[in-house]
Amino acid sequence: MSGVVIEVEDLRKAYGPVQAVDRISFSVAEGEIFGFVGPNGAGKTTTIECVEGLRRPDQGTIRVLGIDPHRDPYRLRPLVGMQLQQSEVPDLLRVHEVIGVFSALYPRSVNGDALLARVGLEHRRRARVGRLSGGEKQRLFIALALVSDPKVVFLDELTTGLDPHARRQMWNEVRRLREDGRTIVLSTHFMEEAERLCDRVAIVDRGRIVALDSPQDLIHRFGGGRRLVVEVAPEADVSGAVHALQALPEVAGVEHRGHELVVTGRERTLALRAVALLAEQHVPVVDVRTEQPTLDDIFVALTGRPMETEVSDARGVSEHGERSRGVAG
Numbered sequence: 035m036s037g038v039v040i041e042v043e044d045l046r047k048a049y050g051p052v053q054a055v056d057r058i059s060f061s062v063a064e065g066e067i068f069g070f071v072g073p074n075g076a077g078k079t080t081t082i083e084c085v086e087g088l089r090r091p092d093q094g095t096i097r098v099l100g101i102d103p104h105r106d107p108y109r110l111r112p113l114v115g116m117q118l119q120q121s122e123v124p125d126l127l128r129v130h131e132v133i134g135v136f137s138a139l140y141p142r143s144v145n146g147d148a149l150l151a152r153v154g155l156e157h158r159r160r161a162r163v164g165r166l167s168g169g170e171k172q173r174l175f176i177a178l179a180l181v182s183d184p185k186v187v188f189l190d191e192l193t194t195g196l197d198p199h200a201r202r203q204m205w206n207e208v209r210r211l212r213e214d215g216r217t218i219v220l221s222t223h224f225m226e227e228a229e230r231l232c233d234r235v236a237i238v239d240r241g242r243i244v245a246l247d248s249p250q251d252l253i254h255r256f257g258g259g260r261r262l263v264v265e266v267a268p269e270a271d272v273s274g275a276v277h278a279l280q281a282l283p284e285v286a287g288v289e290h291r292g293h294e295l296v297v298t299g300r301e302r303t304l305a306l307r308a309v310a311l312l313a314e315q316h317v318p319v320v321d322v323r324t325e326q327p328t329l330d331d332i333f334v335a336l337t338g339r340p341m342e343t344e345v346s347d348a349r350g351v352s353e354h355g356e357r358s359r360g361v362a363g
């Protein structure tokens with residue numbers, strides 16, 4: 035199979051008039067962390083669930099480990115791990131009971147206690163699911179996805195609703211899955227998550243992949259290059275310096291905003307050359323900082339609009355709301 039674990043060609047799925055997935059093609063290599071990033075309703079879950087065999091596509095071919103998930107679901111099932119959504123595990127069950135129930139679904143499963151130790155939940159073995167914190171629940175869901183010791187793990191919005199600390203812990207868990215030699219496919223609303231975690235990212239918008247590459251290459255290709263922001267003294271006359279900067283081969287553009295000069299370009303030497311030139315021109319510089327483009331910038335560059343994350347924003351607000359109520363009360 036030459037290291038390709040997942041191959042998807044021309045996937046399409048509509049719900050009535052809504053074309054949720056519109057001609058999506060991609061492949062995932064063995065040992066890769068592959069991410070789908072996009073706003074609510076972009077089609078991430080539909081794509082992942084078609085690949086898992088949980089939803090039937092209207093069109094397209096899918097192979098996971100060489101298996102068609104719709105023709106041969108029982109052969110595929112033990113080879114892939116799927117993270118469940120919160121609501122799918124009864125709150126009253128205890129952690130070890132949930133692991134037991136899931137283990138019974140597979141002909142071969144890993145030791146439940148070893149699995150709980152692996153995700154740092156051994157001390158919560160007898161806790162009821164409803165008593166777990168958000169981060170603990172997500173670790174339980176990772177454990178459940180690993181019950182059959184799968185080669186491929188799907189994680190859909192694993193960190194939505196978690197605080198930054200728990201989110202970072204989750205990232206480490208996902209990295210450890212890759213260190214085991216597994217292949218991971220995840221979806222996220224969070225550009226930072228995709229940037230930090232994924233080897234390659236498919237940016238999805240309105241049912242289509244609008245870009246697919248490593249985060250670094252996407253940033254390099256669509257990020258608009260480097261930005262140097264130079265704060266100058268209020269009394270400085272910068273008109274001559276602006277012209278001189280524009281003449282530098284490294285410089286693509288110069289914008290004068292209040293007391294700041296924003297210098298853009300692609301070369302690594304941009305900052306050094308620009309600062310040296312300002313010194314030569316005796317421009318009094320107060321502060322210099324460089325700004326790197328992010329995947330958020332890429333989304334804007336590709337779609338012409340910012341990535342609105344209504345669900346995650348709404349959850350963020352309610353999280354803060356709960357926290358501030360907790361502090362107040």
Ligand SMILES: Nc1ncnc2c1ncn2[C@@H]1O[C@H](COP(=O)(O)OP(=O)(O)OP(=O)(O)O)[C@@H](O)[C@H]1O
Pocket residue numbers: 049052053054072073074075076077078079080081345
């Ligand atoms: N079972 C369904 N029935 C009807 N429409 C659906 C169904 N599932 C998804 N959709 C619609 O298909 C589109 C894609 O939804 P999908 O859940 O795949 O996107 P997503 O990128 O995962 O979004 P989110 O981040 O909100 O989960 C949306 O317009 C959604 O409303």
